[in-house]
Amino acid sequence: MIDGFLALYIFLLAAFTGHEIISRVPVILHTPLMSGSNFVHGIVLVGAMVALAHADTPIGKVIGFIGVALGAGNAAGGYVVTERMLDMFKSSKGK
Amino acid sequence: MNLDMATLLPNIAKASYLIAAVLFILGIKRMASPVTARKGIVQAGIGMVLATLATFAITGGHNLGLIVGAIALGVIPTWLWGKKVAMTDMPQMVALFNGMGGGSAAAIGAGEMIKFVHTGAVPSKTTLVLAVVGALIGAISMSGSVIAWAKLDGRMDKRFTFPGQQYFNLLVFIVTVGLGAMLVMKLEVPVIVAFFALALLVGVLMTLPIGGADMPVVISLYNAFTGLAVAFEGYVMQIEALIIAGMVVGAAGMLLTQLMAKAMNRPISGVLFSNFGGGGQSAADIKGSMKPIEPSDAASLLYMADKVVIVPGYGMAVAQAQHKIWELCKQLRERGKEIKFAIHPVAGRMPGHMNVLLAEAGVPYDLIVDMDEINPEFATTDVAIVIGANDVVNPVAKTDKSSPIYGMPILDVANARQVIVIKRGKGAGFAGIENALFYQDNCKMLYADGQAAAASLSTELKAIDGGGGH
Secondary structure (H helix, E strand, C coil): CCCHHHHHHHHHHHHHHHHHHCCCCCHHHHHHHHHHHHHHHHHHHHHHHHHHHHCCCHHHHHHHHHHHHHHHHHHHHHHHHHHHHHHHHHHHHHC | CCCCHHHHHHHHHHHHHHHHHHHHHHHHHHHCCCCCHHHHHHHHHHHHHHHHHHHHHHCCCCCHHHHHHHHHHHHHHHHHHHHHCCHHHHHHHHHHHHHHHHHHHHHHHHHHHHHHHHHCCCCCHHHHHHHHHHHHHHHHHHHHHHHHHHHHCCCCCCCCCCCCHHHHHHHHHHHHHHHHHHHHHCCCHHHHHHHHHHHHHHHHHHHCCCCHHHHHHHHHHHHHHHHHHHHHHHHHHCCHHHHHHHHHHHHHHHHHHHHHHHHCCCCHHHHHHCCCCCCCCCHHHCCCCCEECCHHHHHHHHHHCCEEEEEECHHHHHHCCHHHHHHHHHHHHHCCCEEEEEECCCCCCCCCHHHHHHHHHCCCHHHEEEHHHHHHHHHHCCEEEEECCCHHHCCHHHHCCCCCCCCCCCCCHHHCCEEEEEECCCCCCCCCCCCHHHHCCCEEEEECCHHHHHHHHHHHHHHHHCCCCC
């Protein structure tokens, strides 16, 4: 069980980390980076899977199903789009 | 120590989540540098697959069919769609996928609340508050992102405003927060339903009045929102990977939003609450007229120029003109002209959008110049070619205090000796504002599709000196 203060520590440290790792990013990468971080919060899929696994009422299952489908869409779509954007950087360097 | 499966599996899962969280952080860090960016996304992808597989291990096969079905339903269409969508439509795809994440977080919140009602379990106040706040932010992010997507995809006309809109929106928001507070006191199904309906409405209302060049900032903000929502619901579900990944994205997204807003010289509050776009000067208030030019005359201007600056915008992306434009530029370079590409921080629909497209066409990085660097150079520029850009070159942003884009930094294209604007028609830009530049004496309009215009300029240029350069 993660409780009050421990959770607060995790929240704060993660926030500092997020702030720190992109503080020096060139404008050229703003769009791919936004897209990439968009993919990373697709991890919500895992939370939705656990919620659906524990659902035992019909309404709970419906909501859980929607949650998993949306989370999976976020992860899959976010990955494909980011990869395609970054692929173009590679092709331009080859020339 | 007893290594039975019941205690082993959760520990394997927890370890996998930890590894996934580390991979996400390293992945994002790598994505912040051009050299390592491609490795970064692959790394984050491995983390995601690992975390998902680990979750199968701890869910013990409950509702397995439903879970697999939902994943298939979520993954297959978005994967195929993401693979085939045009590069120019990427910004709205990011908005849409982000909205899905927000919706997923909101669904987790809703599911947990309903479960507490059914089972009569009494969660801690911290859990309840975070479930409610996460659900609120997630729902706002979902409906807001969908509106942003519809706007960018041209499915919804620009902006929607009415008198007293901000007060109305504020009222709806306060009522929603009030319902959320009621839920923290006592969970009841009708209140839960009303809360989610209003939270979704808040996202719609917030996004409707925002238009034009502000959309990138809004998408980035909703991206950060979804991150926060995921982190809060991660606490509710007691999954550290969600807390860490969500919070990292939330903080990084907030910073990215600030960087973008700063590039546009607009505070985030200004983006959200100032009813950007539309209004301002009408064509009648601007003196002069729009002067059309033929491709042959435009080619002559280019032929006589020494220094040419290309100003691309969203129109170039729509017309897929970047390759033809680069062809034209290569011809000009063969004839000894100095060529530069001037990129406004929010040209296109997202920061970096133009850089991505020009990189795709093979334009070397050193020819691509940022706004601050190129602006002093326009005074010594012979011809500036504006292709598909509008609001980011509108001098009204400097001169007309009543204009909604007043204060936004612009490319000083108007200072160039000659300006050629390649444009499909006479309509206003995405923000719906007349462009004073088009009426200036040194500005000529080349009405054509971007690709066709660039091709005909190349042809006309060859016709002048028989193709070879000097």
